[in-house]
Amino acid sequence: MQLAHPDPDVSEGDSAPRFPRLRAILHHRRGFSDSEKTAAALLLVATVVALVWANIPLGHSYDDFWHSTVSLQIGTNTLELDLRSLVNEGLMTLFFFVVGLEVKREFALGELSVWSRAVVPVAAAVAGLAIPAVIFLLINHTGETSRAWGVVISSDTAFLLGALAIVGPRLPGHLRTFLLALAVVDDIGALAVIAVFYTDKVHILPLVVAALALAVIWALRFVTVAQGPLYVVFSVIVWVALLASGVQPTLGGVAIALLIPVYAPRRREVERAAELSRAFRQSPNPVYAQAAVRGLLNSVSVNDRLHTLYTPYTSFLILPVFALANAGVHLSADTLAAAVASPLTWGVVAGLVIGKLVGITGMTALIRMLRVGVLAPGLTLGRVAGGAALSGIGFTISLFIIDLAIDDPVLQDEARVGVLAASVIAFALGSAIFRIVDRVQPPSRMSLVLARPIDPQRDHIRGPVDAPLTLVEYGDFECPFCSRATGSIDEVRAHFGDQLQYVWRHLPLTRVHPHALLAARASEAAAAQGRFFELAPLMFAHQNDLELDDLLGYAASLDLDLDRFEEDMRSSEVVNRVRDDAIDAELMDVHSTPTFFIGGKRHVGPYDAPALIRALDAGLGLMPGHSEERA
Known part of the structure; x- marks a missing residue:
């Protein structure tokens, strides 16, 4: 089924879209939501505004404003923070709370839920934390500046995804998923570093109060009345107690998030x-x-509800305000001259730019060479290197740690110059790597061949696994064209017999087929009980009846274990398997169903039985490694 994608920005009567070049760039980059692009753009705008504000003739107003104090007095107890601290220790707690929700979800249901899938990004992230710190300490091994090694360890996820959307490959596929998984581990490492190395004096009694409040937050999962207000009250108690204890209160956001339950509906x-x-x-x-x-x-789980509720506030408000409060470096001639000659500045630049590139790319290559883990289809080492270079944009947490690690305002400015310079260099370096990789292996060539080899342990295969001829279909259980194609497939299989293996892979077109994703997961749940090719015809025969109750009815008619079937439909293994097929399809620029690959090469043209038989007879069905002729 071929899909048309009308441009929503062109109204009736318009002869041409407004801002055609900008719209072409944005629509060219599939795999990124508009919210991710907007969040990165707002962060960039806030950074520019902060720099301009700090360097205009009245630039002293920047520091005066952010050093203004806000106080809250209850009885004889007074809480006093300046505006910058209120942003860094107050608003950023909500940001780290959202990060914690993402971490919890990834480990429970997402990319990091299965270790075999997670080993490469996890190992790469650990190297991407350690190598930058080592490089920084080689340049700044003594004095006050040596304490600032934490500035170079973490990447800015919002800027990373925004940069990937602008200069990354046209079809990011598994690269985006890889970088998101890497960013989760990166965030965990950065938060651990803040907790262990940038917390000075700890007061025990407030820490005990915080621990008790966290225990209550864990127990709130059993409360059915006023759960929301109770979460708010005890979260505030945790934050105030941590602030009084001397521990970074932003860590309270992560701790609270990790205690909130997450599960599939x-x-x-x-x-x-x-x-x-x-x-x-x-x-x-x-x-x-x-x-x-x-x-x-x-x-739906509390994790999902809170993540959906607060993500817009953190992306569109808190992070831009944080950038506005922290990116205002005084770029005077003296500051720039001092930065150029400063080991601190160059340590930050080298740590972020070189350390991230070498650490992430080197560890990925090592893991692949040792066969401990494998890269997803289409995720070449060159693409990983481009993403690793962009990971040198260490904006948010880098600026956050500068305030924790360095007391001297002059040195703080030198470090901030290093962070800004590293972000610009990392963006340019990542762009250059992607351009070189795309020139060596053009995306157009990738779309003509099967991205992932056939795997008998994973793929759904009819026919002998060692058959010399192969036919792979990317399909959708709600697509009427796929349903009609089943007759053609049956004829082709009858014609070739044991000389052909037929492989089904998922491409649920959810924009036009709202039940396709649920049906795909149901087929995988049936496959877990060995009945994939029994359930598929039932779903094709009842394409207008693919609600959950219908699918359970079909499973019951096959005598499947319904409790296991329903549980498997929600499992991370099934969710990831369907998603993998869809990402592979995007990588190959496949956006219609059914799409066939014969002998690992994309079939273009009719897919009726005679046409497929002719293509297979022409020898196109021979997979690499099968040189024998068909009997």
Whole structure:
């Protein structure tokens, strides 16, 4: 099924879209949401504004403003912070809370939930934390500046994804997933460094209060009434207690997030929400309305609800405000001259630019060479190197640690110049690496061949696994064209017999087929019980009935274990398997179903049985390694 993508920015009667070059760049970069691009753009704008504000003739107003104090007095107790500290220790707690939610979800359900999938980005992230610190300490091994090694360890995820969207490969595929997994481990390492190395004096009693409040937050999963307000109250208690204890209060955000439960939506809660919604529809009243709202909220995990709620605030408000408060370096001639001659500045630049590139790329190459882990299809070492270079944009946490590690304002400015310079150099270096890699291996060539070799342990295969002829289909269980193609496939298989292996891979086109993703996961759950090719025809035969209850009914008709079937549909293994196929398809620029690959090469043209038979008879179905002729 071929899809058309009309440009939403062109209205009726317009002869041409506004800002055609900008729109072409944004639409050219698939795999990135508009929110990620917008967040990176706001962060960049805030940085520029801060630099301009700090360097205008009235530039002293920048420091005067951010050093203004805010105080809160309760009885004889007074809490006083300047505006910059309020941003860095207050608002940034919410940012680290969202980071913690992402970490928890990735380890529970996402890319890091299966160790065999996670070993490469985890090892690369660890090297990307250690090597930059070593390089920095080689340049700044003594004096006050040696304490600032933490400035170079972490990447800025928002800027990294924004930069990847602008200068990365046209089809980022698994590279984006790889960098996201790497960023999670990177964030964990940075937070651990802040907790261990940048916390000076600790007061025990407030720390005990914080621990007790965290225990209450863990227990709130069992509370069904006023859960939201209770989370807020005890989260504030944790923050105030950590601030009083001397521990960085931002770490409280991560600790709270890690205690919040995360799980895939469960059928029982979803059905309960549907029943409450029907009751409200039949008898609209405030009691049923509140019950319906609670039912809908309870059908998804607290982690998902809070991440959805707070991500826009952190992306579009807190991070830009943080950049505005911390990026205002006084770029006077004296500051720049001091920075050029400063080991601190060059240590930051070398650590971020060289350390991230060498650490991430080198460890990835080592892991692959030792066969401890493998890269996803299409994720070449060259693409990893481009992403590693962009990881040298260590903006947010780098600026955050500067305030913790360095007391001298002059040295702080030198370090900030290093962070800004490293970000610009890393952006340019990453762009150059991607251009070179794309020139050596053009994306157009990648779209003509199968991205991932056939794997009998993973792929769904009909026919002998050692058959000389291969036919791979990327399909969608809700696509009517895929349903009709099943007849052609049956004819082709009957014609070639044991000389052909047929392979199915998923490409759920969710924009036009809302049930396709659920059906794909159902087929994988059936595959876990050895019944993939029994469930698939049932779903093709009932394409208008692919709700969860329908799928459970089909599974029951096959005598599958329904509890296991439903649990497997929600498992990270099934979710990742379907997603992998879809990412492979994007990498090969496949955006319609069915799409066939014959002998590892993309089939262009009709896919009726005679056409496929002719293509296979022409020898195109021979996979690399099969040189024998068909009998």
